[in-house]
Amino acid sequence: MSTEELSQVLRDRREKLAELIRKGTQPFAYSYDRTHDAATAASSFAAAEEAKSLDADGHGPRVRVAGRLVAWRGHGKTAFAHIEDRGGRMQMYFRQDVMGEERFAALHFLDLGDWVGVEGPLFRTRTGEVTVRVEASTLLSKSLRPLPFGKTEVDATTGEKVHHSGFSDTEARYRQRYADLAVHPEVREVFRARAKVVTEMRRFLDGEGFLEVETPALQPLYGGAAARPFVTHHNSLDRRMFLRIADELYLKRLIVGGFERVYEIAHNFRNEGVDRLHNPEFTMLEFYQAFADYSDVLELTEALFGHVAQAVIGGTELTYQGQKISFARPFARIRFMEALGEALGADPTSLSEAELKKRAIALHVPDLDGAGRGKLLDKLFGALVEPKLVQPTFVMDHPIELSPLAKPHRTAQGVVERFELYAMSAELANAFSELNDPLDQRERFEAQRTLGSAGDDEAHQVDEDYLRAMEYGMPPTGGVGIGIDRVVMLLTDQPSIRDVILFPVLREEE
RNA sequence: GCGCCGCUAGCUCAAUUGGCAGAGCAACUGACUCUUAAUCAGUAGGUUCUUGGUUCGAUUCCAAGGCGGCGCACCA
Numbered sequence: 020m021s022t023e024e025l026s027q028v029l030r031d032r033r034e035k036l037a038e039l040i041r042k043g044t045q046p047f048a049y050s051y052d053r054t055h056d057a058a059t060a061a062s063s064f065a066a067a068e069e070a071k072s073l074d075a076d077g078h079g080p081r082v083r084v085a086g087r088l089v090a091w092r093g094h095g096k097t098a099f100a101h102i103e104d105r106g107g108r109m110q111m112y113f114r115q116d117v118m119g120e121e122r123f124a125a126l127h128f129l130d131l132g133d134w135v136g137v138e139g140p141l142f143r144t145r146t147g148e149v150t151v152r153v154e155a156s157t158l159l160s161k162s163l164r165p166l167p168f169g170k171t172e173v174d175a176t177t178g179e180k181v182h183h184s185g186f187s188d189t190e191a192r193y194r195q196r197y198a199d200l201a202v203h204p205e206v207r208e209v210f211r212a213r214a215k216v217v218t219e220m221r222r223f224l225d226g227e228g229f230l231e232v233e234t235p236a237l238q239p240l241y242g243g244a245a246a247r248p249f250v251t252h253h254n255s256l257d258r259r260m261f262l263r264i265a266d267e268l269y270l271k272r273l274i275v276g277g278f279e280r281v282y283e284i285a286h287n288f289r290n291e292g293v294d295r296l297h298n299p300e301f302t303m304l305e306f307y308q309a310f311a312d313y314s315d316v317l318e319l320t321e322a323l324f325g326h327v328a329q330a331v332i333g334g335t336e337l338t339y340q341g342q343k344i345s346f347a348r349p350f351a352r353i354r355f356m357e358a359l360g361e362a363l364g365a366d367p368t369s370l371s372e373a374e375l376k377k378r379a380i381a382l383h384v385p386d387l388d389g390a391g392r393g394k395l396l397d398k399l400f401g402a403l404v405e406p407k408l409v410q411p412t413f414v415m416d417h418p419i420e421l422s423p424l425a426k427p428h429r430t431a432q433g434v435v436e437r438f439e440l441y442a443m444s445a446e447l448a449n450a451f452s453e454l455n456d457p458l459d460q461r462e463r464f465e466a467q468r469t470l471g472s473a474g475d476d477e478a479h480q481v482d483e484d485y486l487r488a489m490e491y492g493m494p495p496t497g498g499v500g501i502g503i504d505r506v507v508m509l510l511t512d513q514p515s516i517r518d519v520i521l522f523p524v525l526r527e528e529e
Numbered sequence: 530g531c532g533c534c535g536c537u538a539g540c541u542c543a544a545u546u547g548g549c550a551g552a553g554c555a556a557c558u559g560a561c562u563c564u565u566a567a568u569c570a571g572u573a574g575g576u577u578c579u580u581g582g583u584u585c586g587a588u589u590c591c592a593a594g595g596c597g598g599c600g601c602a603c604c605a
Contacts, residue, residue, distance in 0.1 A: 026539065026575095027539090027556070028539050028555075028557095029539080031556060031557070032556090090565070092565060092568095093561085093564095094562065094563085094564065094567075094568090095561040096561080096562045097563075097564085098562095098564085099563075099564045099565065099567080110565075112563070114562065115562075116562075130555095130556090144563055144565095145563050146564075146565075148563095148565080165556075166540090166555095167539070167540040167541085167555085169540075169554080169566090170555095170565095172565090172566045173565095185540075185541065185554095187540090188536090188540085190596070191597095194597095245605045246605090291603065291604050292530090292602080292604065294600095294601095295599085295600095393605075394605075398605095417605080420605090421605045423605095439605095449605090477604085525597080526597085527595095527596090528596080
């Protein structure tokens with residue numbers, strides 16, 4: 020793009036850059052040797068005050084700090100500014116009589132968004148803020164495009180932060196996440212919290228003796244969930260391949276192989292709609308424990324949630340979008356059929372398929388064409404019970420038709436040993452006593468194949484290799500999948516899954 | 530896929546019934562040696578998402594399209 024085509028603000032910056040280069044300044048430095056970040060500088064000054072080691076002018080330790088220039092207030096022969104680095108914000112005080120005329124004049128070439136390094140002693144201003152009395156400043160990288168900085172004011176009476184202007188266009192914030200992050204420290208905090216969630220899940224499972232593994236994202240057959248896949252092609256093998264919709268079947272192969280406790284934090288890909296709770300690419304934790312059933316892994320799931328909540332938000336109580344939610348153990352437990360029966364006013368097992376369909380139609384549940392008994396039960400549950408599940412609730416023992424990979428319930432008819440954890444009316448986790456009878460598994464696959472040929476494009480595929488693995492012998496196993504993005508949404512009070520994924524899927528720009 | 534809402538300066542937003550497209554912040558020029566939404570004076574900055582239509586005249590009305598948000602559907 021030629022200079023003439025650029026808007027005025029962009030042109031100004033390029034002209035400044037050209038002028039800097041003419042003056043012999045390197046506008047894109049190679050490195051900067053800093054001694055402190057904003058946080059360590061502030062604490063070292065506080066320590067010096069405590070030790071009464073400030074000099075006669077009130078100066079504490081000398082520091083070299085570096086960061087992005089985020090605020091500038093010029094006052095003639097002095098100026099105040101803030102830089103922001105990993106440790107927070109740090110104020111700088113520039114004086115012509117301290118820096119000398121030439122260095123002070125060079126500040127004219129700085130813009131908000133520039134990366135700078137400064138050096139000088141720390142002191143406390145009249146208003147009490149720890150500040151660098153800048154003796155020398157170095158431009159580290161010139162910003163050629165203005166960042167959409169807002170301004171924040173602290174309300175004198177309430178003490179609350181008031182935001183002025185700023186960067187609020189959601190589309191631009193998702194597309195230009197770098198700018199969103201650059202001007203919104205609170206967005207950076209969300210993703211720090213996300214990293215902590217993942218770290219703490221690992222720490223918890225490692226502590227329980229689980230082995231972290233990696234299984235294929237590129238799969239010859241997809242499975243482990245009911246979803247449409249992304250299809251791709253391997254050129255040199257000339258073979259169709261799928262991006263995984265789940266890692267479940269691979270993890271259970273590893274259980275067959277003798278790893279008794281395994282887990283994976285995996286990206287799954289599902290070729291489906293995008294909304295507040297769904298991104299086509301998302302992150303799931305799955306873990307499998309040999310010799311355990313779903314009751315055992317339910318206990319483990321509760322403990323894991325407790326551990327993560329404690330580590331990330333310091334407790335089990337939180338507010339999500341204005342609603343108080345408690346992750347204090349034990350979580351509520353309801354049986355799928357009982358909860359549905361209560362909502363229907365009739366035992367769903369005693370209702371015929373036609374009767375169920377009539378009920379669904381009466382509730383204006385759409386898209387019932389070709390829905391079998393399992394799907395009808397699921398639709399009715401989704402319409403009648405799910406919206407009520409705001410507090411963490413384990414929904415137990417689902418209809419067998421819905422769960423082709425789960426073991427039949429040891430006492431109840433027509434259901435499997437399965438639980439899903441719900442909170443804020445969204446599914447957070449899904450688990451079963453894993454089906455380990457290869458003959459039963461084959462029958463379930465065949466039933467899925469029938470559904471598939473009847474037009475259900477989410478029906479499970481028959482995975483012969485998985486059946487072969489199970490024939491070698493799979494120990495009784497409990498397995499759990501947890502949607503990490505949704506857990507992060509909850510713990511960080513974010514309304515959309517896009518707010519916890521750095522680069523969410525969007526349509527093409529323009 | 531359907532419905533509703535939105536798209537105007539770098540950012541956040543105005544614009545009467547269809548009548549010269551404006552403000553705050555950012556930018557630029559100047560003043561100012563403890564400010565913090567610094568202040569004060571001045572200047573500049575526009576493909577009003579795109580295409581087409583109606584009209585003497587369209588940011589405004591109509592049609593189609595694009596992108597986004599929300600809701601619905603889909604997502605066991």
